[in-house]
Amino acid sequence: MALKIRNSNNHKNELTRDRLLDEAEDLFSQRGYHAVSVREITKAAESNLAAVNYHFGNKQNLYLEVFRSRWLPRASQIQQSFKQSLKNSGNPTPTMVVQSFARAFLEGPMSADERTRHFKLISGELVQPTEAFELVVEQVFRPLFGKFLEDLRKVMPDTVDEKQMILNVFSILSMVLYFNFARPLITTFVGGQEHNDIETRLVDHIVQFSLSGVGSVKEEVGK
Amino acid sequence: MALKIRNSNNHKNELTRDRLLDEAEDLFSQRGYHAVSVREITKAAESNLAAVNYHFGNKQNLYLEVFRSRWLPRASQIQQSFKQSLKNSGNPTPTMVVQSFARAFLEGPMSADERTRHFKLISGELVQPTEAFELVVEQVFRPLFGKFLEDLRKVMPDTVDEKQMILNVFSILSMVLYFNFARPLITTFVGGQEHNDIETRLVDHIVQFSLSGVGSVKEEVGK
């Protein structure tokens, strides 16, 4: 899957080190750390087997460098996108806060492939944390989570207490991550067809669901 | 983590094949398929290196058998729990449907360790699908998802259209999976302390959030 368009042409002009990082990210995101060999990475990068050790010392370090030099910057982009979108929206409402957040994750400047790589990498860390997890939590999740919580609290009534707010944020985050992360599952249900506008649809849904749940309920009516 | 209590004593009375499955499940769930070696599994099961090949043919098959003979039955338990809980609740309301669903996943008869193993295994498949994924989707997710969708539709107004309902179900499922699956992340935020009653708290939250979102909003008020 994901046609390799970027091969020969781009490779010529890119430094070995960068090509290694690109291919490593691609392969690690697709199949995880342990299922990918250094041989495979160097071959994909059209470089020598020894290149990984020369440029990064060892495999583990290459993996970490993928997070440091590729993943973190993209996470910053998402964060920036969230802040900007919120700033541009003027007087913020709950809708705007949630919408900005969801958009930053599901839409934004990244290409679909890039986003897929991005979220597959972090999904791997969520399931099987390595050293990179710590890095990512401290530098990305904690500040982002904090800001979102703060922004949301500002526009919510004071009747909503702190713990409830935290769980609310987790719930929204769960959807945002999940709709990126569980694509295989979603695809098997919704099917591959559907409108390409799916991202917008998802954002709308997340906003709506976050603000009012499944919709107007007819409680106590039964059957 | 997860003290090994079940070692020597239980091992004596259990068949090699079962011990292999137990230990395989434990190790695969903790670190994933590729990071675990057959040597490690047989050692943990206090059996011989050749035992895996004798009983299961190869490593991949052992992994699949873990899903077939350990994971699927537990998934059935969850499914049963959902159905029972719903039946017992008499005239169903949206609250009851969502609550039954969330409870089946987050509470229920499994031990905490068992549930952790269960969800770490499926998380791995969601991120890096193997042959087991197909099995699990067809035999568990599709029917469960279908039933939940159906039950929920019965108690929702007809104004909610089909696609919206599907997204609603995904959103609820996302929370339910996420609160099991992203424990490392949640733990780093909420901290390890807190009440042991956390499961009940989470179920309450999911129900509340699913039905009415973040809570009564003060829209258009700003700041």
Next chain:
DNA sequence: GTCTATAGCAGGATAGAC
């Protein structure tokens, strides 16, 4: 900075004795 060659080892798998 890139290459070849190879060390050195861990992995899955099997043959064959018991």
Next chain:
DNA sequence: GTCTATCCTGCTATAGAC
């Protein structure tokens, strides 16, 4: 059904020529 011994492949990592 369990064991030992062993094969063989594939891996990471490094030494050293260019």
